[in-house]
Amino acid sequence: MMEPGLYHLLFISAALFFIGVYGFLTRRNLIAMLMSIELILNSVNLNFIAFNKYVWADKLDGLFFTIFVIAIAAAEAAVAIAIIINLTKNFQSIDVEETEEMKY
Amino acid sequence: MNGANILFYLLAAMILGSGLLAVTTRQLFRAAIYLLFSLIGMAGMYFWLQYEFIAAVQVVVYVGGITVLIIFSIFLTQQAGEKMLVKKTGQQIFAAIAAFCGFALVMIQIVQNNFTATKNLSLSPSVTNIGNQMLGVDKGGYALPFEVVSILLLAALIGSIVIALRTPTQTS
Numbered sequence: 001m002m003e004p005g006l007y008h009l010l011f012i013s014a015a016l017f018f019i020g021v022y023g024f025l026t027r028r029n030l031i032a033m034l035m036s037i038e039l040i041l042n043s044v045n046l047n048f049i050a051f052n053k054y055v056w057a058d059k060l061d062g063l064f065f066t067i068f069v070i071a072i073a074a075a076e077a078a079v080a081i082a083i084i085i086n087l088t089k090n091f092q093s094i095d096v097e098e099t100e101e102m103k104y
Numbered sequence: 105m106n107g108a109n110i111l112f113y114l115l116a117a118m119i120l121g122s123g124l125l126a127v128t129t130r131q132l133f134r135a136a137i138y139l140l141f142s143l144i145g146m147a148g149m150y151f152w153l154q155y156e157f158i159a160a161v162q163v164v165v166y167v168g169g170i171t172v173l174i175i176f177s178i179f180l181t182q183q184a185g186e187k188m189l190v191k192k193t194g195q196q197i198f199a200a201i202a203a204f205c206g207f208a209l210v211m212i213q214i215v216q217n218n219f220t221a222t223k224n225l226s227l228s229p230s231v232t233n234i235g236n237q238m239l240g241v242d243k244g245g246y247a248l249p250f251e252v253v254s255i256l257l258l259a260a261l262i263g264s265i266v267i268a269l270r271t272p273t274q275t276s
Binding site for chain 1: 143165234238
């Protein structure tokens with residue numbers, strides 16, 4: 001095994017991203033789809049940090065983008081869960097193939 | 105093979121293994137717990153990279169906030185012990201093929217590219233440096249995006265209250 005470096009981190013990041021994509025495409029439950037989105041956002045954060053550390057170590061911009069992505073992910077999770085709870089009240093289900101109407 | 109390398113590979117296995125389990129398990133609550141372990145592994149990876157501030161933010165926001173919110177909403181919306189429905193096998197196979205092809209494409213691009221590190225003196229990601237640049241208004245400062253994100257958080261707060269407060273009397 002080699003010394004861990006930029007390419008190892010990019011491998012982890014890409015693998016986690018496509019694990020999230022697979023989960024997003026195969027899940028039918030809205031909460032499970034939200035979890036896949038969290039995995040995707042986390043892989044993006046790791047990518048930013050890896051490039052910041054190994055390529056542009058004289059700047060902090062990747063770190064700031066990571067902080068903003070985390071803040072936006074938190075806002076997105078809050079709004080998504082509000083929508084999911086409202087959907088449960090109206091349809092008694094959060095399966096994406098059963099909730100077909102946008103308007104009630 | 106020193107201790108740091110072993111730690112790196114253990115953290116990588118933890119992130120990828122629990123991430124894979126989180127998207128394949130049939131029980132939603134277990135998926136949330138596997139997601140929790142994947143996020144903790146990611147925080148450990150930030151510690152390994154010596155970005156302690158980001159690791160702390162990761163633990164506070166993701167592990168302490170988002171995962172708890174997800175588990176809370178699972179308890180509000182699901183019956184206990186119920187297994188999730190799965191999509192058709194054909195759709196699952198196509199999703200796996202699409203994900204693998206995308207991964208292979210990205211990895212080919214990464215391996216062919218040669219990243220050259222900057223020659224400049226490195227800047228330590230300490231809290232002092234982060235604070236000075238993030239709230240700085242001179243060149244390279246991030247004060248405006250910081251304010252925009254705070255407005256976004258306020259909007260998300262108000263929006264989620266409005267969505268969740270809608271009375272179900274208008275339904276049926």
